[in-house]
Amino acid sequence: MSDSNGIVLRMENITKTFPGVVALDNVSIDLYKGEVLGILGENGAGKSTLIKILAGNYIKDSGDIFIDGQKFEIKGPAEAMSSGIRVIYQELNTINNLTVAENIFIGEQLVKGPLKIIDWKGMNKKAEELLAVMNVKLDPNAIIGDLTVSEKQIVEIAKAISQEAKILVMDEPTAALSEEETQSLFKIIQALKTKGVAIIYISHRLKEIFEITDRVTVLRDGKKVGTLKTKESDSNKLVEMMVGRDIKDMYPKRHVPIGGVVMEVNNLGAEGFDNISFKLRKGEILGIFGLLGSGRSSLVKALFGANKIKNGEIIVNGKKLRIKSPGMARDAKIGLVPLDRKIEGLALMMGVKENITLANIKELGKSFLIARNQERRKAGNWVDEIGIRTPSVEQEVNSLSGGNQQKVVLAKWLESGSQIIILNEPTRGVDVGAKIEIYKLMQDLCEKGSSIIMISSELPEILSIADRIIVMSKGRFTEEYKICDASEEGLLRSACL
Amino acid sequence: MVDDKTVDVLQKKKVRLNNTAILFLILVVMFALFSYVGRPFFFSKLNLIPMINNLSFVGIIAAILTMVMVSGEIDFSIGGNIGLTACLTALLLEKGLPGWLVVIIALAGGFAMGAFNGMLVTVVGVNSIIATIGTMFIWRGIGYTITNGESKLALNTVIDYIGRGFVFKVIPFPIVLLVAVFIITYIIMNHSKWGRRIYAIGANPLASFLSGINVKKVKFIGFLFCGAAAALGGLVLTSLSAVGMPQHGQGQELVIISAIILGGTALGGGRGQILGTLAGVFILSVLYNFLTIMNIYYFYIQMVQGSVLILVVSTYEIRQAVARRRT
Structure with a gap:
């Protein structure tokens, strides 16, 4: 034919x-x-x-x-x-x-x-x-x-x-x-x-x-x-x-000085995982690696108050916290960039500014009314600061590219002043250019004193960007790697234990 | 990296205004046409005041229910709530309670009914369609029970004033109520932090929850006030008719929900405008009034009302499909 x-x-x-x-x-x-x-x-x-x-x-x-x-x-x-x-x-x-x-x-x-x-x-x-x-x-x-x-x-x-x-x-x-x-x-x-x-x-x-x-x-x-x-x-x-340009470094990594412990998790257990302990330090990017079903996403949800914690404790800045809801996590300056931004992270039919201020509506003005100018200014600042490409802050986020949507989710947590930011597969469905920008952004945040927990199943990414990696398998902790000791084979082996 | 911001803002405003603006345009045309065709009676005080009084009780509830619907829930129990409130009011007056106390008790009853719905939906987790269809029957059943199915006179100076009083001797009190409720809900939905939460929850409940918004609380309060609004509507209706009977408000839930949907609120939540609801309420009421005074057989009126609802919503769908085609 x-x-x-x-x-x-x-x-x-x-x-x-x-x-x-x-x-x-x-x-x-x-x-x-x-x-x-x-x-x-x-x-x-x-x-x-x-x-x-x-x-x-x-x-x-x-x-x-x-x-x-x-x-x-x-x-x-x-x-x-x-x-x-x-x-x-x-x-x-x-x-x-x-x-x-x-x-x-x-x-x-x-x-x-x-x-x-x-x-x-x-x-x-x-x-x-x-x-x-x-x-x-x-x-x-x-x-x-x-x-x-x-x-x-x-x-x-x-x-x-x-x-x-x-x-x-x-x-x-x-x-x-x-x-x-x-x-x-x-x-x-x-x-x-x-x-x-x-x-x-x-x-x-x-x-x-x-x-x-x-x-x-x-x-x-x-x-x-x-x-x-x-x-x-x-x-x-x-x-x-x-x-459109020569990419020299897919995974730019800067040296950021690492400070004292900001978050300590002891023997934490909830649905999907048990007995997880780790420490997160100031300025650090802690990688969590695991295969599908390893409990990594459940861990994140529990840390963020979205899943009920059964046992163990979370200590943030020396204070023991009982995080029962995402609202409490937010108030403890913890932010979550979730796995599926379209379902868990964004109100797609709303604008960039509404999404950026979503986690911090109460700060939008002194009275019960929204101070529109203030909101526009706040959102505009983040758009400029982290380079969200959008025609305006009014633009529906639905029409933005994956990378820019991801930045909007991140901006939401920056706007609410998060010091500990949990990113679940931060570059999923994001193009190469935006990926690099997100890596840089993460390190900018660490330089300014934030700490990051990054869940990733992309080996080259986690091996290049994280400072330390803990591996989970079947809801349990299996191994912790200093970045200098970590390798693809090692991580995979630990993830299958 | 914000460029040509103003252009975009203007464009978006234009798009958003459209549906509501068109509805008001339709309303004006309808009103003019009916005034001409139905002259001289349609555009007379004798017709307009009862029409607007009737419309007020629908509108008060519709405004609050719009908030519930934008948050992605629905309340079918409003009709039953009206009936029960009417019965309760009449019974309490019969018992000799002072009018102001009866009003307070009736409104408290409304809050209680709303709280019950809100609990079923947010705490127990029952789907709001099912929960409120259930309570719709329960409220009306209680109304029948406490009155033994009889209508009772409800005459009292305070109660009379709610439906038939005039503020400054000229403005019917129900209209004052209507305007007040619409101004308040408009400010809440379009300018307040609370309204922002309602829209966000309707747009994406999970993302809202994961952004620290107390989704259940917002929804619960919506139901709470919807119950109170329905009770207020029940008081207006009781006053207008001077009787309390369990049949009061029967079928009104569908009329009210129709008006809201006509006004552009999406069933799934996230979209909806208070002004759209206002237009929807006016269009359905004016149409109903006109057909009634033109002596159109009631059966036909029902068919017309149904057709208008379907016609308008179909237009929304077509417009949206066209817009989607373009993008």
């Missing part, structure tokens, strides 16, 4: 603007039959917008889309589907209380007989075949809710290819996968390639781009920077193209 060049999809001079932002500026891509094209770019580079246009979720302002050499107007998701475009989004769309087979065939269940009764047997059988093609063992009758995230991802892929996919788009498919699961996903991708499916693979993980893609297109600020053959590129080159 494809034309003589083998080009399945051509997007030409696609432009899309949102109020105040040009999300895509004359971007063109080609996609050949049976190839994997990587699309690389920082958050806000326009990757998602491009995909959403292809999937029919957004309508382009201008430009043309050709499928198999023919001009094609995508007016909605249904048209995109009918022309063989399948998109697997980062957020899973599986339905938890249905079975694997039901999810795969959702919307087009197999039916039999004149009454169009659902053909369960046929559906299960076909699902099984499909999963076998992908080389995975998964019971078609299993309930999705009982599966792991990666298994759900596999179901999503099965769903996508159950309907004759010609063009398969994967948006950060490995975000929730382990190394092993990633490898089996790659096998599936290889298998699909040989069947002639053209694949667009979006990721910000360079390693994967090198491993799986044939060519890679780099976007920056809504513009295409270039397309390279993967074999002919290297990571320095790609990062440079992504960021």
Whole structure:
């Protein structure tokens, strides 16, 4: 079906603007039959917008889309589907209380007989075949809710290819996968390639781009920077193209003098962990490392008063505290930048200034009224001080990039005067440039006398930024490392104890 | 890094004003049209004052309930609360208690009912739809029980004044109440720290909690005052009708919630404007009044009211979808 060049999809001079932002500026891509094209770019580079246009979720302002050499107007998701475009989004769309087979065939269940009764047997059988093609063992009758995230991802892929996919788009498919699961996903991708499916693979993980893609297109600020053959590129080159400048140091680390103990945790226990003790010193960045289920997030919630403490004690600045609510933690000058900023950190439909002052509303003026000018000034100061890129302090935070959203969450705690700041995966979903800024910011804070507890599962990050690392496994403390003694292997070993 | 701040502020104001402004525009057009079509009776003191008195009791409750709804909760028990308050008022007057004391007891009863709802939702953790549908039946059931299902006269100088009195001999007292409640709720919602907490909780309860806001307390107080507002509405209605009966306020919860939703408040919380609610209350009441004086059969009126609600909310959805398409 494809034309003589083998080009399945051509997007030409696609432009899309949102109020105040040009999300895509004359971007063109080609996609050949049976190839994997990587699309690389920082958050806000326009990757998602491009995909959403292809999937029919957004309508382009201008430009043309050709499928198999023919001009094609995508007016909605249904048209995109009918022309063989399948998109697997980062957020899973599986339905938890249905079975694997039901999810795969959702919307087009197999039916039999004149009454169009659902053909369960046929559906299960076909699902099984499909999963076998992908080389995975998964019971078609299993309930999705009982599966792991990666298994759900596999179901999503099965769903996508159950309907004759010609063009398969994967948006950060490995975000929730382990190394092993990633490898089996790659096998599936290889298998699909040989069947002639053209694949667009979006990721910000360079390693994967090198491993799986044939060519890679780099976007920056809504513009295409270039397309390279993967074999002919290297990571320095790609990062440079992504960021627009040469990055010498991904993990800038400064020496900050470390002072006395500001927080002491003794034999703390709560849901998800027990018997955790540590000391945090002034100006220190204490790293906490652990795998999924190690209890690190539970620990953070308990420290912050969001989860009930069962036993043990927390001593802040020499005073024993009973932190029963986040309000009490805030009053003890403890701040939390949570794991999922969109769900736990921000009121997305509110403005930058409302979010910055969220934890400290009572200080917004002397009376019961909000002193608007004061609020605007306070928020504006933080915007300038930590470099939040926003058109104004009134801007809805929803429209900011991940890195800037993260800075807004941080500003919220700075505004309420936090001295101990707990950051749970501070650079998750944040682009390279903003990551570096956040690392610098953390150290600025330490220089000014704050202390930081950083939970991170990114090894290079924690090894470079933390001053000391404690490792948790299955809700227990396993090992403490001075930074000079810590290594990737060591941390991983301790995390599996 | 704040650039072209002013432009953005203006743009945002414009967008925010739109829905409410349009509602008031509709109201003005409706009012003009009805005054013409329904002349001379519609635009006469004889029609407008009872209309506004009736509207006041709806509006007082709607204003407070808007705060509850913006915080992401809802209160269906207001109708039952009105009925019980009316019965309680009439019974206490019958017992010979002085009017001012009856008013205090009735309002205290309202606070108690609100506190009960608030406890169910924030302490026990019952979903507010379920909790308040439950208490709606309970309040009305108690009303039936204490009055034996009979209506009782409620005549007393203080009570009379609440619904039918005039301030400075010209302004009906319910209107004074209405204006006062709207000014207070407007200031709270648009300018106070408390209102900010309400919006934040509605926008994201978990993030608000993790920012140190006492979510349960804010919600509880919302229910508390919603109960009191419903009792105040019950007092106005009792006074207007001069009787207390358990059927008072039946079905009013849906009328009030309709008016709030018509005014642009989102069911899920986080969005809503006090002025929008005011417009919603006026539109539904003016429409109802006009159709009634035009001698439209009551069954048809109901259909019209329902259609208007659906029409307006559909318009919101379409406008939002269009806006989303653009962004």
